[in-house]
Amino acid sequence: MARLDGRLPEQLRPVNITRGFTGSAPGSVLYQCGATTVLCTASVDERVPPWLAGQGRGWITAEYSMLPGSTSPRSRRDRGQPDGRSVEIQRLIGRSLRAIANLEALGERSVVVDCDVLQADGGTRTAAITAGFVALVDAIHAAQEKLPGTMYPLRDSVAAISVGVVAGRATLDLNYEEDAKAEVDMNVVMTGRGQFVEVQGSGEGATFSEKQLSSLLTLGRKGIVELGEQQKEALGKTWPFR
Numbered sequence: 001m002a003r004l005d006g007r008l009p010e011q012l013r014p015v016n017i018t019r020g021f022t023g024s025a026p027g028s029v030l031y032q033c034g035a036t037t038v039l040c041t042a043s044v045d046e047r048v049p050p051w052l053a054g055q056g057r058g059w060i061t062a063e064y065s066m067l068p069g070s071t072s073p074r075s076r077r078d079r080g081q082p083d084g085r086s087v088e089i090q091r092l093i094g095r096s097l098r099a100i101a102n103l104e105a106l107g108e109r110s111v112v113v114d115c116d117v118l119q120a121d122g123g124t125r126t127a128a129i130t131a132g133f134v135a136l137v138d139a140i141h142a143a144q145e146k147l148p149g150t151m152y153p154l155r156d157s158v159a160a161i162s163v164g165v166v167a168g169r170a171t172l173d174l175n176y177e178e179d180a181k182a183e184v185d186m187n188v189v190m191t192g193r194g195q196f197v198e199v200q201g202s203g204e205g206a207t208f209s210e211k212q213l214s215s216l217l218t219l220g221r222k223g224i225v226e227l228g229e230q231q232k233e234a235l236g237k238t239w240p241f242r
Contacts, residue, residue, distance in 0.1 A: 003178070005034070009171045012161070012223055017134060017234035026142035027113075029234075031131030034175055035121035040131040042139035045110040046146075058106025058153070060136065062093035064128055066117040089125045090115070092198065096129045096158050096189045097136055099197045105153040107146070111139055122176040126160035126187055130227050133158050134234055141238050152240055157192035157231060161223040163216045165208060170215045172223045184208045188220030192228050192241065 002008060013034030021030040027042030048059050064086050068074045078086060093115060113135055115128035140153055147153065162174045164182035171178060179185060186201035199217070201208075232239050 003171070005175065007173075009166075009169050010219060010222065012173045012226055013175070015227065015230050017131065017230060019134065019138060019234060025114075025135075025139070027135035027137070027139035029131045029135045029138070031127050031134075033123060033127050033173070035119055036117075036123055036127050036175075037119040038115055038117050038124060038127045038131055040113060040115045040128060040135040042111055042113045042132070042135035044139055044143045045112060046108075048108050048110050053108070056108065057103040058108060059103065059110040060094060060097045060101055060106075060113070061110065062090045062097065062113040062115060062128075062132060064090035064093060064115045064117075064125070066120055066124065070117045070120045089128070092125060092189075092200075093128050093132055096160065096197050097132060099189075100133075100154055100156040100158045100191055102151060102153050102155055105147060105149065105151040106140075107148040109143070109146070111136060120176065122174050122179045123162045126162050126189075129158065129160040129189060130231065134231055137235055137238060137240060141240075154240055156195075157228055157241065158189065158197060159192075159224045159227040159231060160187060160189040161220055161227060162187050163220045163223070165212060165216070170212065170219050172219050184212065184216070186216050186220070188217065188224065190221060190224045194221065 016032040018030040022028040025041035025043045029040045031038045113132045117124045163186050165184035183206045189197040
C-alpha cells in the first residue's frame with residue numbers, strides 16, 4: 001500500500017547531500033530528505049574541554065537547533081539555554097559520532113558539529129546524524145596534517161533513520177504527518193558495519209510486540225545501508241574506508 005507521498009512502506013524519502021555548502025567551516029553539508037532540510041557544519045578547535053586537558057585525546061560534540069522558520073507555526077528561537085528536546089538531540093548526535101571515533105587519533109583538539117534545521121518534516125535528529133558524519137569526515141580531512149601519528153580518527157561510518165508502525169504496518173523514514181499518527185515511533189542509529197549505536201523506541205498510546213520490534217529493526221537496517229551508500233557517493237574520494 002502506497003503512502004500519502006506515493007512511497008512504499010520500505011522506501012526512503014529522496015535524499016540529496018550537498019558538501020561545501022558554506023565556506024567558513026571545513027565541513028559543511030546541506031542535507032535534504034524529502035522536505036526535511038538540515039545544515040550541518042563541522043569546525044575544528046585546537047583545544048579540548050578542561051576536563052580532558054592533558055590526557056592526549058580529543059573530543060567530538062554537537063549542537064542542534066531548529067530555526068524559527070523551520071516549522072509552521074513558527075517555533076521560538078533558543079535564547080540562552082536550549083530547550084530540553086534540543087539538549088537531548090544534540091547529546092544523541094554527539095554520542096553517535098563519538099561511537100565510531102578514535103579520539104586518541106585526534107590529539108588534543110575538538111570537533112564541534114553544528115546541526116541547524118532549516119525545514120522540519122520529521123526525522124530531523126536522524127538527518128542530523130547522517131549529515132553530521134559527512135561534515136565530520138570533511139573537517140577531519142581538512143585537519144589531517146595536524147593530526148598526530150598515522151591512525152585515522154574514525155573507525156567506521158554512522159547513519160540514522162526513523163521507523164514506525166503506521167496504520168498497523170512497519171514503515172521506514174516517517175515524515176511529520178506519519179510520525180504524528182504512528183502507533184510506534186523509533187529512531188535507529190547504526191554503523192556502516194551493521195552495529196547498533198542507539199535505538200530509541202516507544203509505543204505512542206499502544207504497546208508493540210517482539211515481532212514488530214524485530215521487523216522495525218530490520219527495516220531500519222535496510223534504510224541505513226541505503227543511506228551509507230548515499231554518504232559514500234557524496235564523499236567520493238574523501239570516503240575514508242576502503
